Amino acid sequence: MKRHGDNSQGVQAKPMTTPALQERFQTLVDEHKKILYKVCNAYCRNRDDREDLAQEIAIQLWQSFGCFDERCRFSTWMYRICLNVAISFYRRESTRTRYVLSDEDRLLNAIDETANQPVEIQALYQFIDGLDSLNKALVLLYLDGNSYLEIADMLGLSETNVATKISRLKQTMRQEFRGTVRA
Amino acid sequence: MLDLDELKHQWAEHDRKLDESIRLNRQLLSMTNLNGARSAMQRTAAFLGVEAAVWFAIVMALGSFIYDHIGIPKFAVPAVASDGFAMGMLIATIRQMVAARQIDLGRPIASIQKQLETLRVLRIRTTQWGLLAGVIVWAPFAIVVAKACFGVDAYNTAWLWANVLFGLSLIPLALWLSKKFGNRMGRSPFIQRLMNDIAGHNLATAKVHLARLSEFEGEKPGK
Numbered sequence: 001m002k003r004h005g006d007n008s009q010g011v012q013a014k015p016m017t018t019p020a021l022q023e024r025f026q027t028l029v030d031e032h033k034k035i036l037y038k039v040c041n042a043y044c045r046n047r048d049d050r051e052d053l054a055q056e057i058a059i060q061l062w063q064s065f066g067c068f069d070e071r072c073r074f075s076t077w078m079y080r081i082c083l084n085v086a087i088s089f090y091r092r093e094s095t096r097t098r099y100v101l102s103d104e105d106r107l108l109n110a111i112d113e114t115a116n117q118p119v120e121i122q123a124l125y126q127f128i129d130g131l132d133s134l135n136k137a138l139v140l141l142y143l144d145g146n147s148y149l150e151i152a153d154m155l156g157l158s159e160t161n162v163a164t165k166i167s168r169l170k171q172t173m174r175q176e177f178r179g180t181v182r183a
Numbered sequence: 184m185l186d187l188d189e190l191k192h193q194w195a196e197h198d199r200k201l202d203e204s205i206r207l208n209r210q211l212l213s214m215t216n217l218n219g220a221r222s223a224m225q226r227t228a229a230f231l232g233v234e235a236a237v238w239f240a241i242v243m244a245l246g247s248f249i250y251d252h253i254g255i256p257k258f259a260v261p262a263v264a265s266d267g268f269a270m271g272m273l274i275a276t277i278r279q280m281v282a283a284r285q286i287d288l289g290r291p292i293a294s295i296q297k298q299l300e301t302l303r304v305l306r307i308r309t310t311q312w313g314l315l316a317g318v319i320v321w322a323p324f325a326i327v328v329a330k331a332c333f334g335v336d337a338y339n340t341a342w343l344w345a346n347v348l349f350g351l352s353l354i355p356l357a358l359w360l361s362k363k364f365g366n367r368m369g370r371s372p373f374i375q376r377l378m379n380d381i382a383g384h385n386l387a388t389a390k391v392h393l394a395r396l397s398e399f400e401g402e403k404p405g406k
């Protein structure tokens with residue numbers, strides 16, 4: 001396996017020293033911070049839980065960065081790590097020790113959080129919240145504009161299976177929000 | 184009515200705004216923070232490593248004891264029973280370590296979640312069998328420890344059998360207690376997890392999750 005080299009988004013191919021690797025890592029995570037934010041928001045309702053998950057993901061991303069395969073896009077790899085950690089976190093959430101964090105200790109800070117989100121986005125998060133951990137991942141990847149093929153690659157499913165599941169989720173959503181008036 | 188495809192456009196709009204509204208604390212992504220921190224996976228691996236080292240030391244010590252007392256059945260037999268238990272625990276721990284090392288979270292989600300759940304099942308089964316067999320094995324192990332550490336001959340057939348039978352009778356009691364009061368015993372997540380492991384609640388949950396994963400992975404179109 002090639003390590004921390006080039007990918008389709010232009011990561012350097014030659015081996016990097018640790019500070020250079022660290023800098024590259026920080027830049028890439030910064031560029032894709034929205035993935036981190038959206039995954040944490042979809043899997044945790046509570047702000048402190050979201051932050052705990054964000055930090056757990058960041059640690060895992062850094063520890064796996066050395067094994068990042070250049071044949072894969074950074075966003076695809078980051079989605080996989082984020083979702084794998086989030087699903088595991090969600091599974092053991094009930095037995096976890098919770099920490100209360102100050103703003104300086106938070107990895108991600110969003111200015112508007114949920115209060116200023118449009119009502120449709122809030123409803124969407126509510127819908128995602130009601131799904132099981134695997135379907136949460138599916139909806140998130142679909143909403144982020146990934147093709148069925150890309151979703152299938154990230155989840156490890158067939159393209160037709162993804163299409164079937166998405167169509168079923170659309171149906172579920174239509175039934176769930178039947179009669180909901182647009183704001 | 185809200186539709187997923189309509190919401191996809193709103194989501195894209197929301198996505199554009201996120202770039203401006205999210206601030207990433209790069210300080211927390213610094214070398215000191217990241218290199219010093221341990222992920223849940225690493226903590227599990229480290230714990231398994233320590234556990235394997237302890238079981239290995241016990242297996243070696245018991246092996247040495249058996250060698251020294253091979254001609255004295257009253258010590259050799261309890262030591263062999265204890266060694267068998269310790270070897271079983273060592274093998275189970277090594278299997279977990281190997282399974283944990285094979286997990287690469289950068290690979291597709293369905294297969295990694297299956298690997299993680301299989302590892303969880305392995306851990307729960309090891310805890311269940313370890314604790315349940317432990318209540319029987321402790322008596323012969325006590326004889327070995329008394330002889331090896333203090334030079335005391337604690338062998339007494341009646342005492343040994345009484346303790347083995349007492350241990351056996353404790354198994355259904357432990358199962359019943361953990362099933363009945365597992366969720367109420369203390370606030371410690373560790374104790375709760377242990378009780379749920381013994382009661383089989385965690386194993387049942389893990390099996391349900393595995394079945395769900397298989398269904399999610401292999402569902403046929405139109406099913």
